[in-house]
Amino acid sequence: MDKNKLKAKMVEKNLSVKELSSEIGINTSTFYRKLNDGECFTIGETTKIAEQLELTAEDINHIFFDKTVA
Secondary structure, rough: HHHHHHHHHHHHOOOOOOHHHHHHHHOHHHHHHHHOOOOOOOOOHHHHHHHHHHOHHHHHHHHHHHOOOO
16 A cells, blocks of 8 residues: 555545544544554445545555555
8 A cells, every 4th residue: 555645645635534534434543553554444445535535546556556566
């Protein structure tokens, strides 16, 4: 997950972690842990985040699924 891209989209939509976590139905500390410690969001959480941030399919892929291949 690219947490910097996710944070940038949150800033664009003027949503804090507290607001977004509330909107998607998870505890704020859980959201922070997933964001900062690299834990994965569930598919359901990812879908809700995408809806709240109005992410395109390309945004979703870049934020949640892109992997750098070395």
